Amino acid sequence: xxxxxxxxxxxxxxxxxxxxxxxxxxxxxxxxxxxxxxxxxxxxxxxxxxxxxxxxxxxxxxxxxxxxxxxxxxxx
Amino acid sequence: xxxxxxxxxxxxxxxxxxxxxxxxxxxxxxxxxxxxxxxxxxxxxxxxxxxxxxxxxxxxxxxxxxxxxxxxxxxxxxxxxxxxxxxxxxxxxxxxxxxxxxxxxxxxxxxxxxxxxxxxxxxxxxxxxxxxxxxxxxxxxxxxxxxxxxxxxxxxxxxxxxxxxxxxxxxx
Numbered sequence: 341x342x343x344x345x346x347x348x349x350x351x352x353x354x355x356x357x358x359x360x361x362x363x364x365x366x367x368x369x370x371x372x373x374x375x376x377x378x379x380x381x382x383x384x385x386x387x388x389x390x391x392x393x394x395x396x397x398x399x400x401x402x403x404x405x406x407x408x409x410x411x412x413x414x415x416x
Numbered sequence: 417x418x419x420x421x422x423x424x425x426x427x428x429x430x431x432x433x434x435x436x437x438x439x440x441x442x443x444x445x446x447x448x449x450x451x452x453x454x455x456x457x458x459x460x461x462x463x464x465x466x467x468x469x470x471x472x473x474x475x476x477x478x479x480x481x482x483x484x485x486x487x488x489x490x491x492x493x494x495x496x497x498x499x500x501x502x503x504x505x506x507x508x509x510x511x512x513x514x515x516x517x518x519x520x521x522x523x524x525x526x527x528x529x530x531x532x533x534x535x536x537x538x539x540x541x542x543x544x545x546x547x548x549x550x551x552x553x554x555x556x557x558x559x560x561x562x563x564x565x566x567x568x569x570x571x572x573x574x575x576x577x578x579x580x581x582x583x584x585x586x587x588x
Contacts, residue, residue: 345571346570348574348578349570349574351572352546352577352578352581353546353547353549354546355527355529355581356527356542356577357547358524358527359525359527359528359531359542360451360528360531360547360588361547362448362547362548362549363444363447363548364444365443365444365447365449365450365453365461366437366440366443366444367440367443367456367457368453368457370436370437370439370575371435371439371443371457371460371461372432372436374436374457374461375435375461375464375465378462378465379460379465379468380466380514382465382469383467
């Protein structure tokens with residue numbers, strides 16, 4: 341980088357600062373509530389314990405009484 | 417246990433503490449690159465979401481601020497690419513009389529437009545170096561390149577802008 345380049349940089353820098361002044365700002369509000377919202381969207385959906393209980397009962401019923409499968413297939 | 421260690425192990429309270437501690441710094445850095453407060457807010461959230469997902473890869477001995485800034489820079493670059501796809505500068509722009517304030521305003525507007533048309537990589541490096549006057553080492557670290565490469569990007573941006581200014585009749 342030579343002296344001529346440095347002068348160019350300074351001149352362009354001056355023009356750019358006139359067109360787009362430097363910014364130095366803090367967020368206008370606390371972003372944590374928005375972050376919490378984003379986190380809850382991204383996490384896998386919470387499955388309540390009773391859904392697990394129903395699913396477990398069904399699996400157990402099919403294992404013990406395989407003919408239940410036909411009944412289930414009929415209703416689904 | 418140290419805060420960064422707890423964060424790396426997936427502690428949500430540690431993440432919240434780090435978020436509150438660094439949100440201002442990350443937002444300010446992203447704003448310098450994208451220059452739109454609403455987009456900077458959105459990108460700050462996006463950056464911390466990426467940080468949250470990558471927390472197990474973070475080495476507790478590392479510099480959290482620098483890591484966050486690098487992730488934020490990548491998010492800002494993606495935003496610039498989506499917003500301003502690189503395109504040719506318009507030809508035959510009339511030269512203006514720079515003594516006229518209205519023409520000065522027009523020239524500033526042209527410079528701003530020309531700057532926004534720069535490829536994202538060049539515009540980010542040039543904003544940080546020429547407008548915000550950040551040190552090259554800091555810019556290089558955020559962009560994940562060497563200081564020499566950062567300087568080269570600024571040099572290329574200056575060359576493009578000079579060409580554009582020459583078309584406007586301004587020879588810096």
